[in-house]
Amino acid sequence: MIYFTSDLHFQHNKIMQYSPAFRNYTNTEEMNEALIALWNDTVKKDDTVYNLGDFSMVANIKKIVPIAKRLNGKHILILGNHDHAIRRNKDKLTSELKDDGNLIFESIKEYGYLRLPEGEFALSHYPMAGWEGQQHGSVMLHGHLHDYISEVKGKILNVGFDLHGKLLSLDEILEFVKDLPMLPYRKEDNERMIAIKANDDKAVRKKMIANELKNINSVYGTLDSLTTEKLANFKALANLVANEIIDDFKNGGFSKSLSINLNDFICDEVNFFLDERLKIGIAFYFSEGDDEKIKTLLYNKLRALIPQEFEIKISLEW
Numbered sequence: 001m002i003y004f005t006s007d008l009h010f011q012h013n014k015i016m017q018y019s020p021a022f023r024n025y026t027n028t029e030e031m032n033e034a035l036i037a038l039w040n041d042t043v044k045k046d047d048t049v050y051n052l053g054d055f056s057m058v059a060n061i062k063k064i065v066p067i068a069k070r071l072n073g074k075h076i077l078i079l080g081n082h083d084h085a086i087r088r089n090k091d092k093l094t095s096e097l098k099d100d101g102n103l104i105f106e107s108i109k110e111y112g113y114l115r116l117p118e119g120e121f122a123l124s125h126y127p128m129a130g131w132e133g134q135q136h137g138s139v140m141l142h143g144h145l146h147d148y149i150s151e152v153k154g155k156i157l158n159v160g161f162d163l164h165g166k167l168l169s170l171d172e173i174l175e176f177v178k179d180l181p182m183l184p185y186r187k188e189d190n191e192r193m194i195a196i197k198a199n200d201d202k203a204v205r206k207k208m209i210a211n212e213l214k215n216i217n218s219v220y221g222t223l224d225s226l227t228t229e230k231l232a233n234f235k236a237l238a239n240l241v242a243n244e245i246i247d248d249f250k251n252g253g254f255s256k257s258l259s260i261n262l263n264d265f266i267c268d269e270v271n272f273f274l275d276e277r278l279k280i281g282i283a284f285y286f287s288e289g290d291d292e293k294i295k296t297l298l299y300n301k302l303r304a305l306i307p308q309e310f311e312i313k314i315s316l317e318w
Contacts, residue, residue, distance in 0.1 A: 001044070001047045001048075002049075003042065003043060003170075004049070004141055004159040005049065005052070005143075005159055006052035006054065006125065006142070006158070007053065007146055007160045008035055008054070008055055010035065010055060010058075010064070011028050011032060011056050011057055011063060012057035015162075016028075032067060035161075036067065039072065040072045042167050043071070044072055044073065045072055046073070047073040047074070048073060048076065048106075049071075049074070049167065050078070050114070051076065051077045051078065052080070052143040053079055053080020054080035054083060054143065054144070056082070059084065059085050061086070061089045064085055065093070065096075068093070068104050069104060074102050075106060076105065076106050076112070077107070078109055078112050078123050078125055079108060079110050079125065080144065081125065086108060094106070094108055111123065112124075113132055119174070120139070121139045121140075122134075122138055122140045123141050123142075124140070124141075126142060127140065127142040127144065127152055127156060127158070128140055131185070134155075134183065135182070135183075135184045139177050140152075140156040140157070142156070143159060143160045145160060148163070153181070153183060154180060154181055155181070156177075156180075157177055159173070193212070195208065196212065234270045234306065237302070238284050238286075238298075241298060241301045241302055242266055245265070245294065245297055245298070264287055265294075268286065269285040270282060270284055275311055280310055281312060281313055282310050282311070283313045283315065284302065285315045285317065286314070286316050291316070298314050299314055
């Protein structure tokens with residue numbers, strides 16, 4: 001079996017405060033023992049674990065070795081930003097044996113690329129926006145974010161312990177990424193980039209590059225990337241919700257009121273907007289149904305369907 005994990009942070013007394021969901025312990029000794037038990041209950045002697053960094057927070061290698069020696073399996077470490085002691089003692093740790101007869105670490109690297117019959121995997125402590133083999137379907141596996149998920153699109157997954165509460169098997173990795181899109185590492189149909197590539201005046205190109213960098217990092221650039229197709233998809237969702245409410249109303253699903261008229265209840269229009277915090281939202285405009293009960297129903301149903309990154313605003317008109 002092959003497993004993946006990251007950011008175990010052995011001997012880190014503050015990690016229980018920062019990421020408490022799976023670290024409900026009274027002290028670091030208790031946490032260390034629980035992590036070792038979890039590892040050894042999962043991993044057998046002949047299994048392989050790809051650990052994507054931040055194994056321990058201590059600077060003294062003499063405190064790291066006793067823990068690493070107790071862990072089952074073939075242990076491959078991709079170095080994280082806190083693995084300074086391990087980095088300094090790399091040769092020692094890849095030549096000495098641990099309790100199960102395997103090396104303490106089979107290898108210690110800054111980056112890895114794994115080719116398996118099930119697929120290819122780029123291994124890094126840090127999430128990458130573009131990675132080896134991305135355009136051919138490889139998967140980016142990383143840590144560093146603890147219990148957060150990277151907002152990079154495509155086949156990318158944080159394997160951190162604090163996100164999953166366990167070591168992930170290869171099958172679990174494949175289940176997470178199977179429906180994620182295979183994306184190119186660059187957008188060759190970007191008209192602004194095509195214009196930059198076509199211009200050989202260095203001074204002009206410098207200005208064009210600066211403008212494109214601003215556009216990429218601007219909320220307005222994000223708005224510009226939202227397509228009419230997405231608007232149409234959101235409108236279709238809104239009309240499905242409207243039809244559900246009409247059916248519910250006809251079948252006596254909620255008390256009727258003289259103020260509610262659902263004869264022509266449809267979503268007429270959908271637009272993107274920026275709120276006062278410059279967060280992108282979706283504005284839905286419905287004809288008829290001008291009632292707070294309907295508005296609340298719409299909001300709750302749409303909130304369950306629309307990605308949380310978007311604010312929602314609903315307008316009901318006669």
